[in-house]
Amino acid sequence: MTAHGHRLLLLLCCLCADWTRGTAHSGLGQLLPPTNITFGMNGIFCLFWTWTPTAKTTNCSLKYKTEILTSPSHTSPGGRDKHPYYTLFLDTRIDLNKNLTLKVYTECDNTTSAPKNFISPLATGNPGTMVRNMSCVWHYKEYVNCTWRPGEIASPSVNYTLHYWLDKEHICLPVENKKPTPFYDLLDDGNLCQNYTYHSGIPVGCQFKLEEDFNHFYCLLAVVTDRTQNSKPYLYFISVNNIAKLKPPVIKKIERTPSNSLLVSWNVSNTPKDSEYQLQVNNEIYLVSSDSKEVPNALPDVTYTAKVRVRLPQHAVDLPDPQNENFLWSEWSEEGTLVAIEGGKTAFTVLLLLVSFVIIVAVVLLLINMRRLRILLCPQIPDPSKGISSDFQQWLKYGKSVYNEPKKEEVCVVSLLETSPSSQVENAKTTSIPVL
Template sequence: MDLRFTVFFLIVYCWMAFALVPHETGALPPPSQLSLSYINNFCVNLSWSPPENLSSSICEVEYLMVVTVDQENETHRIRKDTHFESCLDIDRGVNYILRAQPQNCTHRTLSQDVVWSIPPSEEKLVKDFECIYYSSGSMNCTWSPADQTTDLQLYYWYKNMAQPLKPCGLYLYTGGLKTGCHLHGDFLNVTNLTTEVFFLINRTHGPSTLQNKFKRTTRDNMKPWPPKLTIKRADDMLELHCDPPSGFDPRLNYWDYTYRYRTSKDSNWKEIPNKSRALSISYNHHFQYRVQVKAICKSICGTGASDWSLEESYGQDKTSERSFPLALITVPVVVTICAILLLFFLKRLQVLILPQIPDPLKSLKDLTYSKNDPTLPGSSTTKSLVNQRVYVPENPELCLDVKLVETEPILEPRPFSTSAVGTHRPL
């Protein structure tokens, strides 16, 4: 009887204890006292305190950290820690969003966001900063100076590096200005393509120093040397084969390949993606084939591709050889036909093109031995000339405008008669 009473008492006690525990519902309170501190030039540490007025024995929580850079989000789940380290391209601006999420209390929901932002850098020392990973252990980083300054200095750093910053050992120049840096070292080994390299570019501006910061990953822009291509013929097929890009371990299967070819009759390339380094294509011996290949980094390994390889050719274009004998026969026949037609039409048009010219000697004989005056109209010579259509000049006609003018008569003195003088008698 005592045992039954004891069990009953324990059941009632547990039920009452559970009933007296407050069951809160709704959103969790947000994390408190969020702060940010710099670990070095590229990394920051965010720390916070658990949500206030929340007992971990009643409701356990975890934290979600959403990191936003250029509208690209990365979500990190943090279970027990209350801090978060981040090494990013800070100059582009970073936005951190922290939330509390319930684990074992399904009656609670996510807390409100707690935000911390790092604004982007306003002063741009360089533009178009880009790094190309072209060989195991080697990488070239290039940029365009924002102005004509010559005192730019580049430093780089990667995680687990012994020293805080290492200066660029080999600059690349364009027109006397620093436009790039060549990096080489074991930290760029091809077996670890996830290596993150951080860059600091600074310049002295009066009493202050201006800085730009960048982060690049080796796998983000891989550009190996173009593969070497060989072509062999097997019956009616061409066997294409290429070597893996130099500078990388051939045992590492990092690459896919794309072949392209065209014949002497084609104007456009035909591209064929291929997973392996060997490919076979059909062959027509009447045409010449030109082939190129390039290596493309597999998506699981990174991004990037090589340039097209040097163009390799195989075979000869025999279409021109077949047309040469035909041209030897066709061209003379066409020329002969054209010459015959030309002579025929010239004969038909000879009267118009080359009219018959009268014999001038015959006309001179008629003029010389004529018995009649050729100048007289109606003479036999004139008639013969007219009949022969020899040009005979006409007698010119002179047109005069004649006007009659009336004048007074002039009285002339009458002549003296001798007879009158002799008969004169005095009165």
């Protein structure tokens, strides 16, 4: 073959390769999402949906990406699988009482189709008939008490019932070839609560036994609906540890220590390991991780009252932040009291007066000796003008004039009395004598 023939053959191969790539990209660009999504349950704790796979247009292995919308801006962890179905254990971030948005994508190598959205309620019905403000508390590892308010447009004669299920496996059963089960078909498989409380003839709460260990991490699904199914079911899903309320501790001892501290201790035999405690002494609150607390600077003349409560440790609950700071405390324990010491106030007052007296005496002594202390520390410099005459040159030449100023004479009057022997007549003569 000539060189021209080789070049022609090479050009033809390049054109074939470009045409092949173009055909493949054209097929990938037409990758379509699945169709015919069917939604339901795989057991009471697992959402389950299936779809019809898209037509295969390329030689790559098709996979499917699935998501469920938990809020307008977040999706739950989804999955990728070659199977045309997906099952997901219930997620506390998903509001089961609102419409659920499912998304399914088709993937081929690095190409993903547009999502196929499917929006559906888990249970149908008028939302106005659904109960409101439902909450449950697990008391003392003994029983669960659930309460709610009737629906906004519920019938005055509505007769609510509560079904509940417990699960500790947190897994979904194999799907195999089964179809999603409608929610209402599973409703009668649960445990029916029997102990209801009523308000104006309408059930507004129910209580059932639950005696399990905290380490099992059970999930609870409770459904409240009308016996006639005229009310839309309300679904309450939660980890039971998140609603656990422990028995309050019992204060064993409250006493003063030799170091003037207050020692408070309590009984922890009925609480799980690593539980968290909150101690209140008068108006001060302390977080404690043990069974005692020493409060410093306890005054003898003050009466102290203490009480304590407890909750599960944070590693035992499954609440998203920041809710994990707000899970349930027990009730406060009975108060323990430590009365003031008799005479303690008098002794404290005497001590205070003694200290005050010592301070006052020290201040007075300091003030008295201040002048002498100032002279010793900072002696006064003499005034030169008092020892030097105004004529400094004259003073340097002759020195300071020293003379004695004449003393002023004082004159005293002395009377001299002379007596004549003959006449015994007294004649007085006065003479002035200078006295120096």
